[in-house]
Amino acid sequence: MMNEYKLITCDLDETLLNTEKKVPQANADAIADARNQGIKFVCATGRGYPSIQGTLKEIGAFDLPEEYTISFNGGVITENRNNRILHMEPMDSDLAELIFQRGLPYDVCAHVYTPDTVWIWHINPQEKAFLDGRMDYREFEDTNLNFLKGQTIIKVLFENTDYEYLKSLEAQFDDIREQVDISYSSNRYLEFNKRGVNKGAALLRLADLLNIPREGTMAIGDNFNDLSMIQAAGLGLGVANTHPDMKDLCDVILTRTNDEGAVAEAISRFCLNPQF
Incomplete structure (x- = not known):
């Protein structure tokens, strides 16, 4: 029986991307498999959305309608088609x-x-x-x-x-x-x-826009700007290279690092093959 996770939010640096700043092929393949099962995979980054277009191309989400990005640590939510801004939270x-x-x-x-x-x-x-x-x-x-x-x-x-x-x-x-x-x-x-702008708040806002309950969300990260979404999600995962001070605050620590396809492990274990 398939798990009910319908929205995955995932950090980029030190999580989805390897040391060479690229998406490992195992991750890209797993994301494609998840998308084929109707699961939304959303990059959630501290960087601005203009800077991650190459990553969106690597995972097959570039400039597509009904595909989404969380950027600026939750300060902006965009639909990838034409980088259409759905929500923005500027600082005074x-x-x-x-x-x-x-x-x-x-x-x-x-x-x-x-x-x-x-x-x-x-x-x-x-x-x-x-x-x-x-x-x-x-x-x-x-x-x-x-x-x-x-x-x-x-x-x-x-x-x-x-x-x-x-x-x-x-x-x-x-x-x-x-x-x-x-x-x-x-x-x-x-x-x-x-105040109030973080990846966790953005995850919940996007889930609400997509009519996905919190229990149907999963978050993957490695550092403290990811903690809000790891704790907000129905399931919060840390990669093996997660900051040591944060590991006990995650629901699960994966066995693989960002260089070993940790995101592929997460998708396989908890979305595609829950018996894994």
């Missing part, structure tokens, strides 16, 4: 400015996300290498965001590869916690969205 520009200003004294690279551009301040060689093949961006040197006046800002983040250093910065935002959702990703990013 004054709040974005405040967050950006507080990061300036620290050893971080800052990203500021508008719907179509990633603006990066103080980028370093390691970050350039990490982003190569993942996304396009524009650098800026201003020490304020006045150049973005009138534009929509969805997300701000700070980058440093010292995870403990990033965690130490979180206390600088205690006074505005009621205004922001704070999360971590790729063991290098401290991320800020508008």
